[in-house]
Amino acid sequence: MKQVQHLGKTNLHLTDSAAGATGWNPSRRELLGAGAAVVVGGGLATGLQFASRNERGLRADVLITKAADYSVDISQRIFDGFAELGITRGELRGKSIILKPNLVETARGEAHINTNPAVVVAAAEAFRRMDVKSVVVAEGQGHRRDSQIVLDESGMGRALVEAKLPFVDLNHDEFTKTNNGGTWSKLGPLFLPNTILSADWIVSLPKLKTHHWAGVTCSMKNFFGVMPGIVYGWPKNVLHYAGIAESILDINATVKPAFAIVDAIVGMEGDGPILGTPKSAGYLVMGRNLPAVDATCARLMDLNPHGVGYLSGASGQLGPVREVNIAQRGEPIRSLATRFTILDEPHLHAVAAHRS
Numbered sequence: 001m002k003q004v005q006h007l008g009k010t011n012l013h014l015t016d017s018a019a020g021a022t023g024w025n026p027s028r029r030e031l032l033g034a035g036a037a038v039v040v041g042g043g044l045a046t047g048l049q050f051a052s053r054n055e056r057g058l059r060a061d062v063l064i065t066k067a068a069d070y071s072v073d074i075s076q077r078i079f080d081g082f083a084e085l086g087i088t089r090g091e092l093r094g095k096s097i098i099l100k101p102n103l104v105e106t107a108r109g110e111a112h113i114n115t116n117p118a119v120v121v122a123a124a125e126a127f128r129r130m131d132v133k134s135v136v137v138a139e140g141q142g143h144r145r146d147s148q149i150v151l152d153e154s155g156m157g158r159a160l161v162e163a164k165l166p167f168v169d170l171n172h173d174e175f176t177k178t179n180n181g182g183t184w185s186k187l188g189p190l191f192l193p194n195t196i197l198s199a200d201w202i203v204s205l206p207k208l209k210t211h212h213w214a215g216v217t218c219s220m221k222n223f224f225g226v227m228p229g230i231v232y233g234w235p236k237n238v239l240h241y242a243g244i245a246e247s248i249l250d251i252n253a254t255v256k257p258a259f260a261i262v263d264a265i266v267g268m269e270g271d272g273p274i275l276g277t278p279k280s281a282g283y284l285v286m287g288r289n290l291p292a293v294d295a296t297c298a299r300l301m302d303l304n305p306h307g308v309g310y311l312s313g314a315s316g317q318l319g320p321v322r323e324v325n326i327a328q329r330g331e332p333i334r335s336l337a338t339r340f341t342i343l344d345e346p347h348l349h350a351v352a353a354h355r356s
Contacts, residue, residue, distance in 0.1 A: 058320040060292035064331040067265050068282050074122035081286045092130040095200035102206045102222050103141045112268050112278040115207045117159035119263040140170030140225045142235040168195045171229035182250035185242040191231040204260040208267035210342045215308045217273050218294040219260035223251045245309030260293045261286050269340040291319035292326045302339035
């Protein structure tokens, strides 16, 4: 089913079911595919480390821009970032834009868990100034099934209504069986929301956080939220059993996001992505290549990106991870880097490796 928030309304409205719209009624066995076999095979595959590959010829630009708090003109910083990264009005004119924030869980007064609504609205304003056709916010949170509660408690719902931004619940969107663009996991074909498949530009808007299994969760891990709950369940453990790093890589290789804007104004350290503590960082990170963006974020957290399974797997395949292959624009890493506390992952603090 597809759920779209109609502005000014308090409830999400249901439309046609996915099976009815497509004429296809998959069995649970078909939906789970190889993921079910992995479950039977014996537990969460969370610790796999990949070897970084040759990155010869790969280059990416990543912008770091200061933003002391959420009261500054975030929209102008993002708009200026477009120019710094070579994104022109001509490139974006007439395009449909999906903004994918991180709304993994909500708790009143715990604003550091999710992408701040101010960043989402600011990004929408910046894209609208580029003469795009449409901007839609879309998310499929992994824990709570009730999207309206998540929108209300996070403050996102009110912000989107005030900014006249439509919201699509990807957990209940109509979906299509799609060829898996990666070869890392045993998930087989991916079932992706039609809202994602029909967009011209998909933009990751994550919160900068540590993660108790993945090490770091940023723009690439954020795409677990595009996998519909009506297929993958809550909290989408099929992806966990197939391997967190492997699933991240396959989803990103298939979705092919165009851009990332990381909310690192206030991040999270410790027992992330939900139970950690706030960490004031004071910046935004932007770029076209998500592995390069996330590698830069890891360095800003004083962590070793080559020790993060999905980043070492992405190296040389989906983008550059080595610092020498990433053109850092705006603020230098070393002027803003501050150590984020992380649980039981000493290899992520290998300073000699993370400067490579």
